[in-house]
Amino acid sequence: MAPPLSYRPKPGEIPTTPGVYRFRDENSRVLYVGKAKNLRARLSNYFAPLRTLHERTRRMVTTASSVEWTVVGSDIEALQLEYTWIKEFDPPFNVKFRDDKTYPYMAITLGDEAPRVLVTRNPRIKGAKYFGPYPKIWAVHDTIDLMIKAFPIRTCSDSSYKRATQSGKPCFPGQIGRCGGPCSGKVTLEEHRAMVNDFISFMAGNDRRFVTDATKKMKEAAAAQDYESAARYRDRLQALEAVLEKSAVVLNDSVDADLFGVEHDELSAAVQQFLVRGGRIRGVRSWTVDKELDLSTAELVDSILQRAYDGAATEVPKEVIVPELPEDAAELETWLAEIRGKGRVKLKTAQRGEKAALMQTANVNAKNALQLYKMRRTADFVARSQALTDIQEAIGMEQAPLRIECYDVSHLSGTNIVASMVVFEDGLARKDHYRRFSIPSSTDDTDSIYQVLTRRLAYLREPETVEPTVDPTTDEVVADDVKRKKFAYPPQLLIVDGGQPQVQAAQRALVESGRTDIQLVGMAKRLEEIWLPDNDYPVILPRNSEALFLLQRARDEAHRFAITYQRTKRKRDIASVLTEIPGLGPARVKALLVHFGSVAAMRDATPDDIAAVKGVGPALAQTIADTLSSRAGANSR
Structure with a gap:
């Protein structure tokens, strides 16, 4: 790697015009492509003091060994050149698209003599008109089947069409009435082209005209006692309405x-x-x-x-x-x-x-x-195995962390403090091993982490229950099975949500409990850094690594579990305070909860604000305000 930013150009060398820039590494590989309306202003952001850069930006500029730029005539030219270079060089620090799907489309081959409709995943058929993409291939087939009933255009292959044209006999779809028959002369090429245009117009959104027209002709044919024609128009109308039902109306008809x-x-x-x-x-x-x-x-x-x-x-x-x-x-x-x-x-x-x-x-x-x-990604067995191995190597563990415990603290402005413990074994969540903690009082998050881990680690010191296993044929003891409670299984890796302060608090709890066999890390959310005890610099895992995805999932699950418990406690506390007030039944309590959401918000409200809630009069509103005010004064003493 080149010395940090030794390649930095002098500010006067960088033009102030629009352009596109490329960062390269020592092997001349393009690392990142970007555009700018003002190249000097944009590039100066990358050459700011390293400590002020985002971690991943810092990694990019320190990996690079050179930067180059190309001046263009306008901002739109910069956009086009950036787009071209990203496609050409596939830079690792640009956005990576992980679209593993080739979506099915409905295509009408307008370049053919007799256009046909088909299902395709090729978006580049010359002269074709496309509709979609559709989420599933059967959805395209269903739509085509319905549309052909209303607009019987060609669906057969080019070879079938050529064979039918030479023989004068209609292809199979033409024989069963699913095609107008341009190959055999049942309809002229001009008439078939008109049906194709109607097909496209309907699919493009001009649908009400065809429904109205089919309805009108069906009624006219019925009035003239031409029941065979009326039946055809009826079938066409039903097919059109079936297609419309599959396409949800969400906006005005004119919106594209x-x-x-x-x-x-x-x-x-x-x-x-x-x-x-x-x-x-x-x-x-x-x-x-x-x-x-x-x-x-x-x-x-x-x-x-x-x-x-x-x-x-x-x-x-x-x-x-x-x-x-x-x-x-x-x-x-x-x-x-x-x-x-x-x-x-x-x-x-x-x-x-x-x-x-x-x-x-x-x-x-x-x-x-x-x-x-x-x-x-987390559920895949190979990915999970790789994730555990990568974690082991990244933080220097002797063995892969088969049991991981992750902790998070949640509170609302210092009240209703709770914490969560989530467990992952072999890379999968063990929800039956999750635990929740209520914390009566705490000075800050680090103190909360210390309290929770002290309480959790105490369970590891409890004696294990030994139960004999008896051979049923001889009634003799053949083994002693150790029975553990779920809470008493020791983790190989312990994760706390946070950076160095949270890690130091957790380390103090581990030292006091005498546990030296548990690896501890902290995971800082802002930059996804992994902090180890007594280490001034974090471990940075590759952004696409399975290890980081597993750690993220554990951290996010701990956060979800903690905040769910915290909200449950808060609602319970709100309800318990309100039910103590005379004159408040369950219906009024529910209405107050919906309106204010918390006791804190209600304490800040005036009696007039409380009286605005349906079912709460001025006298009851004053009682509620006085009760909450006195409760707040008692809690502050």
Whole structure:
């Protein structure tokens, strides 16, 4: 590795114009590609004092041995060049997309003499019109089966079409009425092309016109007693309505938009893309992202949009709705408009109304996808084994930590202090071994950690129960089985949520308990650093390592378990205080809880605020306020 920042250029050497920069290592491998409206201003951020940089940014600039830049004429050119270089060099510190899915599309081959509809995963068929992507391949087949009943366009292969054209006999779909028959002359190529155009128009969102038309013709045929034609129109109408039922109406009929829900943590992100055409969700796509540098949601959006419209089969809509607008939103709009090829593209956020509600749905799906992604990595046996081995090597343990215990503390402004203990054995959560702790009083989080671990470690000093095992054939004792309580199993690795202060507090509890066989680490959430006792520098695990994913899962589970218990205690305490007040029954207590959420909020409220709750009059509101005030005074003494 080169000496830290020895390659730093002089400030006067860096231009102030738009451009794209590349960090390279000593082997000339491109580590990171970025763009800037002002190269000098952007690069100066990387060459700030190392202690002020985010840990992963610091690792990137200290790994690099050179930086180079290319000046371009405009911000949009910088965006395009960055996009090209990221694809060409695949830099390890740029965002990594982990989309292992090739989504199925519905494609109409408009370049053919007689266009056909097919299911494909190839997004680059020349002259084809695409719809989707669909989450499952059966969803595409179901849609095509219904659409063919309304618009009987060609579905046969090119070889079948050529053979039918030469013989003059319709192909099999034509024989069973699932194709108009352009191959055998049942319909002309012009009539078939018209049906294809109607097919595309319906799928693109212009659907109500066809439903209205089919309904009108069915009634006219029935009135004329042409029942055979009426039946055909009826079947067509039913097929159209069945397709519409499968596409949920979420927005106004005129809305064409893509919505991107994003959920991310320090290392990973999940993206959920909803394709809305004609106010209906016509396609859904999701993928995961691995992050190397610390990126905000707005910065992630930049990379996500480049990924989403990289050779996409689906056209760019008029609106692209994202959680946060990136700094170069205007340049992205120009770039997307060039891809779309017609009209402007508006990049925006959804603040209220139906679009905001749909965006919330996309975000919920992204959150679930991120949890699933992390759980699958943890659940894989090979991955778990590798994670335990990596942890062993990273922190210098003699053996892999087959039992891991992780602790977290939760409180609300110093009240209702609780802690959690979660257990992972062989890399899997053992929920039957979880424990919760109530802490009557504490000075701070480090004191809480010390108290909890002192109480937990005391159980390891309890004598073990020895029970004899008897041979049923001879009634003789053949072995002595040691029976342990679940709480008495010692961990090989003990994790506390926090940095050096929390680790020192936990170490004091371990020393006082006489346990020298338990490895202790702290996990600082902000930078995902691993702190060891009596070590001035943290251990930094690779961001994609299975070890870090396992430790993250243990830490997040401890946090979830602690805060769930803390909320339960808080609700119980609120209810117990309120039920002591004369005149308050269960219904009124529930209404007050819903309205204020906590006793603390109610203490700050005036009697008039309390009287605003349904079912609480002025006199009862004054009683509640006086009772809570006196209770607060008693607690402060």
